[in-house]
Amino acid sequence: MSTVDKQLDELQATIVDELPNDISVSDVTYEGPELVIYTRDPKKFARNGDLIRNLAGQLRKRITVRPVPDALTDPTTAREQVMNVIPEKADVSDLDFHADTGEVVIEAAKPGMVIGRHGSTLREITQEVGWTPEVVRTPPIESSTVSNVRSFLKQEREERRDILERVGRQIHREEMADDEWVRISTLGCCREVGRASFILSTPETRILIDCGDKPGSDDAPYLQVPEANPLNSLDAVVLTHAHLDHSALIPLLFKYGYDGPIYTTEPTRDLMGLLQLDYLDVAAKEGRSPPYDSAMVREAVKHAIPIEYGDVTDIAPDVKLTLHNAGHILGSSVAHFHIGDGFYNVAFSGDIHYDDTRLFNGAVNDFPRVETLVMESTYGGRNDYQTDQADSEENLIEVINETHDQGGKILIPAFAVGRSQEIMLVLEEAMRTGKIPEMPVHLDGMIWEATAIHTTYPEYLRDDLRDRIFHDDENPFLAPQFNHIDEGDDEREEVAAGDPAIILSTSGMVTGGPIMSWLDHLGADTDTTMVFVGYQAQGTLGRRIQNGWDEIPRNGRGRSDTLNLDFDVETVDGFSGHADRQGLENFVKTMNPRPEKVLCVHGDESSVQDLSSALYHNYNMRTFAPKNLETFRFK
Amino acid sequence: MSTVDKQLDELQATIVDELPNDISVSDVTYEGPELVIYTRDPKKFARNGDLIRNLAGQLRKRITVRPVPDALTDPTTAREQVMNVIPEKADVSDLDFHADTGEVVIEAAKPGMVIGRHGSTLREITQEVGWTPEVVRTPPIESSTVSNVRSFLKQEREERRDILERVGRQIHREEMADDEWVRISTLGCCREVGRASFILSTPETRILIDCGDKPGSDDAPYLQVPEANPLNSLDAVVLTHAHLDHSALIPLLFKYGYDGPIYTTEPTRDLMGLLQLDYLDVAAKEGRSPPYDSAMVREAVKHAIPIEYGDVTDIAPDVKLTLHNAGHILGSSVAHFHIGDGFYNVAFSGDIHYDDTRLFNGAVNDFPRVETLVMESTYGGRNDYQTDQADSEENLIEVINETHDQGGKILIPAFAVGRSQEIMLVLEEAMRTGKIPEMPVHLDGMIWEATAIHTTYPEYLRDDLRDRIFHDDENPFLAPQFNHIDEGDDEREEVAAGDPAIILSTSGMVTGGPIMSWLDHLGADTDTTMVFVGYQAQGTLGRRIQNGWDEIPRNGRGRSDTLNLDFDVETVDGFSGHADRQGLENFVKTMNPRPEKVLCVHGDESSVQDLSSALYHNYNMRTFAPKNLETFRFK
Numbered sequence A, B: 001m002s003t004v005d006k007q008l009d010e011l012q013a014t015i016v017d018e019l020p021n022d023i024s025v026s027d028v029t030y031e032g033p034e035l036v037i038y039t040r041d042p043k044k045f046a047r048n049g050d051l052i053r054n055l056a057g058q059l060r061k062r063i064t065v066r067p068v069p070d071a072l073t074d075p076t077t078a079r080e081q082v083m084n085v086i087p088e089k090a091d092v093s094d095l096d097f098h099a100d101t102g103e104v105v106i107e108a109a110k111p112g113m114v115i116g117r118h119g120s121t122l123r124e125i126t127q128e129v130g131w132t133p134e135v136v137r138t139p140p141i142e143s144s145t146v147s148n149v150r151s152f153l154k155q156e157r158e159e160r161r162d163i164l165e166r167v168g169r170q171i172h173r174e175e176m177a178d179d180e181w182v183r184i185s186t187l188g189c190c191r192e193v194g195r196a197s198f199i200l201s202t203p204e205t206r207i208l209i210d211c212g213d214k215p216g217s218d219d220a221p222y223l224q225v226p227e228a229n230p231l232n233s234l235d236a237v238v239l240t241h242a243h244l245d246h247s248a249l250i251p252l253l254f255k256y257g258y259d260g261p262i263y264t265t266e267p268t269r270d271l272m273g274l275l276q277l278d279y280l281d282v283a284a285k286e287g288r289s290p291p292y293d294s295a296m297v298r299e300a301v302k303h304a305i306p307i308e309y310g311d312v313t314d315i316a317p318d319v320k321l322t323l324h325n326a327g328h329i330l331g332s333s334v335a336h337f338h339i340g341d342g343f344y345n346v347a348f349s350g351d352i353h354y355d356d357t358r359l360f361n362g363a364v365n366d367f368p369r370v371e372t373l374v375m376e377s378t379y380g381g382r383n384d385y386q387t388d389q390a391d392s393e394e395n396l397i398e399v400i401n402e403t404h405d406q407g408g409k410i411l412i413p414a415f416a417v418g419r420s421q422e423i424m425l426v427l428e429e430a431m432r433t434g435k436i437p438e439m440p441v442h443l444d445g446m447i448w449e450a451t452a453i454h455t456t457y458p459e460y461l462r463d464d465l466r467d468r469i470f471h472d473d474e475n476p477f478l479a480p481q482f483n484h485i486d487e488g489d490d491e492r493e494e495v496a497a498g499d500p501a502i503i504l505s506t507s508g509m510v511t512g513g514p515i516m517s518w519l520d521h522l523g524a525d526t527d528t529t530m531v532f533v534g535y536q537a538q539g540t541l542g543r544r545i546q547n548g549w550d551e552i553p554r555n556g557r558g559r560s561d562t563l564n565l566d567f568d569v570e571t572v573d574g575f576s577g578h579a580d581r582q583g584l585e586n587f588v589k590t591m592n593p594r595p596e597k598v599l600c601v602h603g604d605e606s607s608v609q610d611l612s613s614a615l616y617h618n619y620n621m622r623t624f625a626p627k628n629l630e631t632f633r634f635k
């Protein structure tokens, strides 16, 4: 008998002891980080809401209760009964019964009404039918990503259970090492922005944090070094957020033999799938052969284990992971690792925005303990101070008003995820409060889809925004002026020929995508203004236009000519998803207690050096600006 | 056809082109780092001494020429002919014909006379009989280690050829990496003395430098970390010297699957075997179960590829190794690695003595280039200045004279390897020049055997000492006052009861071995003086005696009592095998060019910190005091 089986037997005995006599326990298993209790008496469990909570506290495990199949009301009857319990206003769009686990997945426009006060409606459902309800939100805006992921996971349910059981047994394996230490190895993202990839290791466990690409370069993380190999012996991958410089090469891990879990938030899982497929798409369009295919993206999604902000999750015998809001994009996280029994704590900031934005609360930096912080430094340079967002919004509004007055269009290249939604919120409010005239806001490229994903996970948005989205009539993303460009170039031509309007289009650095068509349609229009609201990297067309280039060589469709840009070009700073130098310092300064050591990464050479030396001099911490391929030992 | 075979075919074609038409080339193979040319015309090769040198220069490879079997005179005839060519004074003790390689191994008391001026006698031998002569020295003092190693290697000749061929093909494999970098990982020996073990890695290659134990502790190098695994994928092991804190766990590598070469000097190979077997012995006597058995020591010896000081040797497609005299013990080396084609250079000091001693020339620090130096720091502390050896010798002589005058014995605990021979040279000279009276010098424990190994390899000793050993009548180690205690306790009792004498006995820190018997016999003798000439580590009996303990609890032979020490105790510093703080600084200071970076290792925490900060402040280099389990990236 394996030690895990022995452990489960002992747990079962303890649980039986703790539960009232009339509640049976048929089996106890691990599913990923959770302990699952199978019972013939799901209804009795549901009657006493404290039972599970008490068990969880006592066993220090996350607990799920599942009915055994013959304790279940048959689905047809159950469907009726469930619908009777749920208030009609919850607006249920789908009910899905899974006999293998006794779960019923309820998709509803108003999940809160399915849950009830403190979960009362959920418990009522189980008391009625025995099934365990799981609630998901009907996306207020239809999202093909969300619906594809959901139907894919439904189809892969069985393999997913196998994966979760395997992962669960790995997590709860017996600790073998008699040594204790903590190390971080840098596989990328040092003295550069891109190819984020780190290994956190102990004698027992190895965890990969992020695995991204490097924009504008073919450089991948150093996955071939011994520290990462064999890949299938890694215990876990943790993904801080969906941006490609953190997620692009996660599917490659599966191609190279990794078969373990990806811990991340639910919205990050969906956004990751969207961005990775787009990454393959772009590569194909540019005639490059991508390092993996879409089957590997599906593997990544299948192996994702979503965890919520603040939940402490066992991910290895000696490591607990907690994700916290990073304020950067939807689902973005600061990843906190608690190692051993109070032995050491490490936090990886991922990318952060320290102050609140319209979309997100500011990054969380409130941890009981962090000895070492691995810190992004994108704007860590000595002069990297950003305009205050309120001022930026004023500037944007002024540019829009001027352009509108002269009858032109406002063309804004924007990243699909994050900055587009921030700008949408600015525009919606400005129109609602009359600061700019009502006019159509056209959303082109992946922006609409990314927005739909945002509205699917309002819990991950800033609290007041979340509350507004819960009420359809106040959901700013549903405002009537937003139009999805979904009829291609005909629609664009029509918009270009029409009345003043605002256009948000990808790609954010004018390196491809529908923005190229908009240049064709509006480039010669002297009434139009192109407004840059995000960072334009060296070597991109966006950067060139920003710098005053007005003759763009064009190739394609058999012709090779020049496009003259006659529109105005403006730059409005201050909408960054990244903390500026002040924000980065504040993030560290306000930590309590402050970390002993900070590794400054995710910034160009001078940014990491500047931030590292500033943190050292101002806060007297040991700071480092690592190189790629180094290993630091702590304790 | 493999790329190595293709490469060999091309080499063969080039060689055929370059050689005169009448010299045939039957085959070309790799044997370890050497290129071996098989020919039916060994005599013609021998006639033109420049042929091989020119080929080696042109191909940039070390070249050996071997006759094919049917080009050889039969051994019986050949034996006579060879003996006719070699001058009788060479004093040949053995001739050994190996038909498989066409080599004849000639063991002689005077190898120089077998070689002849610039190798003329060797060439003459080949011209006569076709066989390739290889010359080894008859140990002037019989050494069971040397004779065991030689007969073992003879017996394993065939497997050794297989190993060498495999290693040769590995070394000359095609380079696969398109990246270039250099890293050093620390598996031990950081902020501590002991368990020396480092990995030097490039995208192509991984090399382990040293693999020792930690005296007074069970801590082994961190061989289990991914950087070192799988062990059988390491390209090479390089051993700087035979001391156990560098060599003890080399056999363990073979137990764990390593099957590659150990590059080291020939005397280090022999001393390593001696010390490792003693390590097993001591463990057995102390009732500990050692981590490997003697079969693994034989594996290590079998896989040793001896290289000489100064020879540049390919050990991987992108790494050339050169060993240089380190002045520390017999065969000890500074290991210099040239990586890529001028890409980077790293030197590992091993343990060094910077100034000349009686036994050795001072450590070599004259390299064309070294960007990073990994530096021992045993005496790197701010106060670690040693007495000048001349003064130490005066002190020792004074103690000896005083003790002799009062009719007592001088009892010197000493390490078998290195310090004993240094003291023997001091005593021999002092007696020869009348500074101390003639009296017997008894050598107990492994000292005699270690001395025999020293006299087998005079090329590795200080030049004037080497020249004296070449003449039996001047070989100081053959002086008649030296007596090998080889009859056990009876002999010791006799010595203890007799006239004044000097006794050198292991162990050097009084932790076991025959010195314990000497305490029994002489501890109560108030006329005797115990003289410490080496470092006594914390926790050893030697340290306690040095500090004034005079009641030693004894266990064993069924009794448990107390031994009173009534003899005098003196300490004479200055005979260390390690450079002191000044020597370490001088080693670095006089390098030209100086390294950019220095990693200070092999010293306790304060020593490495002191040395690191001194080198930084005095010479403006980047210096580090690494921890174990860290990885540093260069370039």
Ligand SMILES: [Zn+2]
Binding pocket: A241, A243, A328, A351
């Ligand atoms: Zn990001």
Ligand SMILES: [Zn+2]
Binding pocket: A194, A196, A243, A245, A246, A351, A602
């Ligand atoms: Zn990023």
Ligand SMILES: [Zn+2]
Binding pocket: A163, A259, A299
């Ligand atoms: Zn799988």
Ligand SMILES: [Zn+2]
Binding pocket: B241, B243, B328, B351
């Ligand atoms: Zn040593």
Ligand SMILES: [Zn+2]
Binding pocket: B194, B196, B243, B245, B246, B351, B602
């Ligand atoms: Zn040493």
